[in-house]
Amino acid sequence: MIKLALRPFRQFARFKGRSSRREFWLFFLFQLLVNLSIVGIAAYTARRESPSTLVGGMQPTDLIAYIWLGYMMLSVVPFYALVARRFRDLGQTGWLCLTLMIPALGPAFVLLQMLRPGQEGENAYGPAPH
Numbered sequence: 001m002i003k004l005a006l007r008p009f010r011q012f013a014r015f016k017g018r019s020s021r022r023e024f025w026l027f028f029l030f031q032l033l034v035n036l037s038i039v040g041i042a043a044y045t046a047r048r049e050s051p052s053t054l055v056g057g058m059q060p061t062d063l064i065a066y067i068w069l070g071y072m073m074l075s076v077v078p079f080y081a082l083v084a085r086r087f088r089d090l091g092q093t094g095w096l097c098l099t100l101m102i103p104a105l106g107p108a109f110v111l112l113q114m115l116r117p118g119q120e121g122e123n124a125y126g127p128a129p130h
Contacts, residue, residue, distance in 0.1 A: 005030040008078040011085075015094055019085035020129040024114050027082055031075060038068045083110060088125035089118035 005026035008019075042064040054063060084094030090113065099106040121128055 008082040013077055013081055015081050015084045017085055017126050018089040018129045019082055024086045091119045091123050
């Protein structure tokens with residue numbers, strides 16, 4: 001299960017082919033858990049009575065923010081690639097992943113589409129994911 005959740009990182013910028021609904025939602029859950037963990041650590045660090053200073057006068061919360069930003073930058077391409085492959089599994093063009101850039105409506109549209117089951121068997125974008 002962990003292997004399937006981390007597959008988008010191994011297929012970093014592979015926009016061709018198809019991905020299963022299960023792969024998408026496991027990756028989505030993994031992203032959610034990582035983000036909640038980082039936010040929880042930041043909240044705990046910010047509530048401490050005597051914040052310590054790191055090298056160069058940086059606060060621990062600043063370091064956590066940079067770590068979170070770096071992680072988000074590393075995971076955005078695998079996420080878009082996964083969404084493109086998932087749209088292809090639905091028999092649609094992978095370019096629909098760009099609808100994520102439309103504020104509010106785009107992510108809602110994509111999440112609703114990701115709930116749909118993929119096409120069985122082979123379609124124009126390749127064999128069904130396993």
